[in-house]
Amino acid sequence: MKKILALFLCAVLAVSLAACGKKDDNNPSPNNAKAGSVYFLNFKPEVADIYKEIAAKYKEETGVDVKVVTAASNTYETTLKSEIAKTDAPTIFQINGPVGYTAWANYCEDLSDTKLYSYLTDKDLAVKNEKGVFGIPYVVEGYGIIYNNAIMEKYFALKDKAVSISKASEINSFEKLNAVVTDMTKHKKELGIDGVFASTSMSSGEQWRWTTHLASVPVYYEMKEDSDGSTIVSTLEENDIDFDYSQNFKKVFDMYLNNSTTQKGLLSSKSVDNAMAEFALGKAAMVQNGNWAWEQISNVGGNVVKAEDIKYLPIYMGIEGEEKQGLCIGTENYLAINKNASAEDKKASIAFLEWLFSSETGKDYVVNKLNFIAPFNTFKEDEMPSDPLAREILNWMNKDVNNLEWTFNSFPSQQFKEDFGNALLEYVQGSKDWSHVEKTFRNSWKSERQ
Amino acid sequence: MALKKYFPVFVLPTLLAFIIAFAVPFILGLFLSFTEFTTVVDAQWVGIANYVRAFSNDDFLNALWFTVKFTVVSVITINVIAFALASLLTKGLKGTNLFRTVFFMPNLIGGIVLGYIWQLIINGVLQFFDVTITYDPKYGFWGLVILMNWQLIGYMMVIYIAGIQNIPTDLQDASKVDGANRWQTLRNVTIPLVMPSITICLFLTITNSFKLFDQNLALTAGAPSKQTAMLALDIYNTFYGRIGWEGVGQAKAVIFFVIVAIISFAQLAMTRKREVEQ
Numbered sequence: 001m002k003k004i005l006a007l008f009l010c011a012v013l014a015v016s017l018a019a020c021g022k023k024d025d026n027n028p029s030p031n032n033a034k035a036g037s038v039y040f041l042n043f044k045p046e047v048a049d050i051y052k053e054i055a056a057k058y059k060e061e062t063g064v065d066v067k068v069v070t071a072a073s074n075t076y077e078t079t080l081k082s083e084i085a086k087t088d089a090p091t092i093f094q095i096n097g098p099v100g101y102t103a104w105a106n107y108c109e110d111l112s113d114t115k116l117y118s119y120l121t122d123k124d125l126a127v128k129n130e131k132g133v134f135g136i137p138y139v140v141e142g143y144g145i146i147y148n149n150a151i152m153e154k155y156f157a158l159k160d161k162a163v164s165i166s167k168a169s170e171i172n173s174f175e176k177l178n179a180v181v182t183d184m185t186k187h188k189k190e191l192g193i194d195g196v197f198a199s200t201s202m203s204s205g206e207q208w209r210w211t212t213h214l215a216s217v218p219v220y221y222e223m224k225e226d227s228d229g230s231t232i233v234s235t236l237e238e239n240d241i242d243f244d245y246s247q248n249f250k251k252v253f254d255m256y257l258n259n260s261t262t263q264k265g266l267l268s269s270k271s272v273d274n275a276m277a278e279f280a281l282g283k284a285a286m287v288q289n290g291n292w293a294w295e296q297i298s299n300v301g302g303n304v305v306k307a308e309d310i311k312y313l314p315i316y317m318g319i320e321g322e323e324k325q326g327l328c329i330g331t332e333n334y335l336a337i338n339k340n341a342s343a344e345d346k347k348a349s350i351a352f353l354e355w356l357f358s359s360e361t362g363k364d365y366v367v368n369k370l371n372f373i374a375p376f377n378t379f380k381e382d383e384m385p386s387d388p389l390a391r392e393i394l395n396w397m398n399k400d401v402n403n404l405e406w407t408f409n410s411f412p413s414q415q416f417k418e419d420f421g422n423a424l425l426e427y428v429q430g431s432k433d434w435s436h437v438e439k440t441f442r443n444s445w446k447s448e449r450q
Numbered sequence: 451m452a453l454k455k456y457f458p459v460f461v462l463p464t465l466l467a468f469i470i471a472f473a474v475p476f477i478l479g480l481f482l483s484f485t486e487f488t489t490v491v492d493a494q495w496v497g498i499a500n501y502v503r504a505f506s507n508d509d510f511l512n513a514l515w516f517t518v519k520f521t522v523v524s525v526i527t528i529n530v531i532a533f534a535l536a537s538l539l540t541k542g543l544k545g546t547n548l549f550r551t552v553f554f555m556p557n558l559i560g561g562i563v564l565g566y567i568w569q570l571i572i573n574g575v576l577q578f579f580d581v582t583i584t585y586d587p588k589y590g591f592w593g594l595v596i597l598m599n600w601q602l603i604g605y606m607m608v609i610y611i612a613g614i615q616n617i618p619t620d621l622q623d624a625s626k627v628d629g630a631n632r633w634q635t636l637r638n639v640t641i642p643l644v645m646p647s648i649t650i651c652l653f654l655t656i657t658n659s660f661k662l663f664d665q666n667l668a669l670t671a672g673a674p675s676k677q678t679a680m681l682a683l684d685i686y687n688t689f690y691g692r693i694g695w696e697g698v699g700q701a702k703a704v705i706f707f708v709i710v711a712i713i714s715f716a717q718l719a720m721t722r723k724r725e726v727e728q
Binding site (some may be wrong): 076204269419429 | 488490491492569573577579580581582583584585588633670671672673674675676690691692693694696
């Protein structure tokens, strides 16, 4: 008996040792090693499966291996940091703009001679300096206040509404928006909603809609006052921010909180998914988010929001001249090539990206599956995604309005965003007042820039 | 003779695993704490600058204080309750085995899962007061203490049961004959004889409480404003959350190691002295 047991244990040991030694490598054709292979570290979890499909298709067409790894939501920097130290490091990775570039400068290959760069419709969108071009944006996105027009029409049909306008599209200032929203809250029973705005998600890691997107608006206006150039650049150069429009930020934030589906004290347990689900189920009429959220809305089981009812409003803050304000249009998705990869791999990686953004098959994936509004001249007018939010973004881009740049690309650091988010949370919960938020915003900005 | 011949065969796999998974990362980590780096392969020597930054970092000192408070409270509660349960369950009551299993169960669930379960439970209760666990750092603190108790009591209880069952009954009978009451029996007979169990239980609870990470991350993630972040979580956040602070995170980790090592060795030395021969 003992002998059998001993033999068995030896076998287990041998097998496990063998398993350790086995290389976990799904590269069946060693010939391709010469042609280079691609390792793409994907930033967008919502389209992870589609990238797998694309990789398989590319392998089928060209025989080049493309390995796609997706970092889980909010862990991109963590994953990149550990992946890039490996021998088998990502050849294509993503930086989030000029601030991301400063962290990864030693790893970014100069892309100024690539076709990919020449495809860019607006060369100024790229992350570049006098040394070269290091990050190429691959998607243009926009955010604002998404609303469900079905509920809005129900409201405007009410006999005892307190506002004079009769269509959601007539809203063109904070004053009007606030009047409509407050009145809707009064009528929420008749409208069948729990609140006008979906939950202001405040749980940890879920505060980015406020600490980046919403904060981008007041910073944009502050920067615009001082210079006519790119506000993204001037934000990057700003070491001592005033946060002049803090009261405007507060007005909007308060509007979200006071007309929410959820009580203030409970917001710290809410995530973005919760908020999008509330919107998709028709429990809220509005939610602040970007066009990437369409996947989230349409995938909620029991979704009652029709595609044609989804519209955008700009985030009005009661700042002078805002009647002409549009959505916030920009990107924080820049592709970079790993400088330390082998020459073959770098070539293969660039070829893969060029294929994705210029071949018919690749473009079809980008437009119809990834739903990206690509900033490349290889895409014709009619080659744009058809999902309702992306359509709305394109509509707004063509309107005669002033679209805001994403100044949050140049916010000092992740730490700054967290400090700011923590202060907001304490404000929401009532343990600190607004002046604490202002103070944190200024101080953390200053100390993180040093 | 045979033993000598086969010695490397049996030792080598473990030794290799130890070197790869412990010794090399440890030495590398020590080295990295004196450098500035983005990824672990591009380090540049900066001397003790990282240690200076670590000690002048408020977050780190707050986390240290929070961890100390947490450890003191949970070590006491866990061991007292575990010991009480163990003495109850060695009295030969009905259903003893069932209870032992039930109390031990929570220890089989992973920390992250436990953290989320307790977050749901605690938020569910606090909902009646329209707040959540992140409303006040006190809630997070006691939430962590409850969670830690729930998880570790069963494990410590099993160790104490084994210790109590090892006490020869004649000693207890003798004390009864001598006229000792229950309290005196506990103080003068039971506790000295389960001292080995106390040593190991204290060691396990102190180190586990000090090194707590998953539960902290899942339950509060440090909210509000990092006031409930413990040392391990603070190190993690420094290393991964801040560009240019990787070395400081590493330095904090080394300091953390030294603290844990000193405390646990001191505790071992102190309780060992009190162990008696039967």
